[in-house]
Amino acid sequence: xxxxxxxxxxxxxxxxxxxxxxxxxxxxxxxxxxxxxxxxxxxxxxxxxxxxxxxxxxxxxxxxxxxxxxxxxxxxxxxxxxxxxxxxxxxxxxxxxxxxxxxxxxxxxxxxxxxxxxxxxxxxxxxxxxxxxxxxxxxxxxxxxxxxxxxxxxxxxxxxxxxxxxxxxxxxxxxxxxxxxxxxxxxxxxxxxxxxxxxxxxxxxxxxxxxxxxxxxxxxxxxxxxxxxxxxxxxxxxxxxxxxxxxxxxxxxxxxxxxxxxxxxxxxxxxxxxxxxxxxxxxxxxxxxxxxxxxxxxx
Numbered sequence: 001x002x003x004x005x006x007x008x009x010x011x012x013x014x015x016x017x018x019x020x021x022x023x024x025x026x027x028x029x030x031x032x033x034x035x036x037x038x039x040x041x042x043x044x045x046x047x048x049x050x051x052x053x054x055x056x057x058x059x060x061x062x063x064x065x066x067x068x069x070x071x072x073x074x075x076x077x078x079x080x081x082x083x084x085x086x087x088x089x090x091x092x093x094x095x096x097x098x099x100x101x102x103x104x105x106x107x108x109x110x111x112x113x114x115x116x117x118x119x120x121x122x123x124x125x126x127x128x129x130x131x132x133x134x135x136x137x138x139x140x141x142x143x144x145x146x147x148x149x150x151x152x153x154x155x156x157x158x159x160x161x162x163x164x165x166x167x168x169x170x171x172x173x174x175x176x177x178x179x180x181x182x183x184x185x186x187x188x189x190x191x192x193x194x195x196x197x198x199x200x201x202x203x204x205x206x207x208x209x210x211x212x213x214x215x216x217x218x219x220x221x222x223x224x225x226x227x228x229x230x231x232x233x234x235x236x237x238x239x240x241x242x243x244x245x246x247x248x249x250x251x252x253x254x255x256x257x258x259x260x261x262x263x264x265x266x267x268x269x270x271x272x273x274x275x276x277x278x279x280x281x282x283x284x285x286x287x288x289x290x291x292x293x294x295x296x297x298x299x
Contacts, residue, residue, distance in 0.1 A: 011269055012076040018272050019078055022286050026080035028293035031169060031202060031227040031258025034084035034111065036100050037067060047263065053143060055177040063262030070262050071108060077268060081299055084114040085169060087141035091120040098130050112136045112297060119151040127157040131164050136297060138168040143179035150189040158194045167198040167296060169225065175206035175238050184211035191219050200256060204229040207238040213247050216254060225258030226288065230274040233266055245278060252284045256293050
């Protein structure tokens with residue numbers, strides 16, 4: 001595995017060769033990060049300094065580029081649709097992040113209009129406003145936000161999203177470092193009250209892979225994204241249990257490609273090769289890399 005070169009042209013050719021070999025029209029990536037540049041630079045600084053929430057790991061950002069360059073690079077890879085995963089870490093932040101994301105979606109038609117939320121008094125109001133403005137996917141980060149997803153202030157917002165059928169990508173697993181409210185139990189309480197919530201468990205729920213697969217067995221609207229899972233980087237400290245690989249086939253219609261672009265410490269292509277080497281078959285790869293998300297988002 002090598003890191004991409006300056007212009008990424010060779011890697012772009014290899015990524016396109018990957019999905020063309022599967023007979024796909026491109027890729028759909030449900031877990032990519034676009035946010036205000038000042039916020040993103042603070043995120044990068046956190047990774048650079050190996051903050052506690054990254055488990056003290058060395059984490060070089062592979063695609064430290066300006067917004068326009070990152071957008072064009074995803075297009076060069078052949079990513080037909082992507083997201084602007086963004087998230088608050090304190091009250092009063094979510095609404096203005098949503099305003100930024102709505103503008104980004106307007107000027108970036110291949111980005112699925114993304115929004116976020118936080119447990120605070122006006123959360124139901126701004127979640128409703130975002131849905132009415134056309135938000136197609138939400139992001140919640142239980143680890144960074146350090147909140148209980150079953151907080152009563154969020155319950156009407158979860159219900160609104162469940163009723164609207166808007167998917168929510170939630171970082172609720174305890175990787176790369178645990179938070180006060182990570183793990184399957186807190187989000188399971190949300191699902192018990194909102195069983196139709198279209199929950200997408202980020203990072204396959206690492207390291208609680210089995211517990212989150214169990215939730216997907218229990219609730220037919222629960223999905224999982226592949227973000228960073230199965231890569232050499234993650235397998236080195238939070239390996240996916242080999243005995244549970246058959247469960248990925250059983251849930252093959254509810255696993256979605258996610259990458260964490262641009263914040264990965266390895267090339268984009270490596271995430272794709274990590275899925276390919278699971279050896280779960282071409283149909284499974286086609287579903288994960290494109291078809292499942294295309295169906296979910298009506299693309």
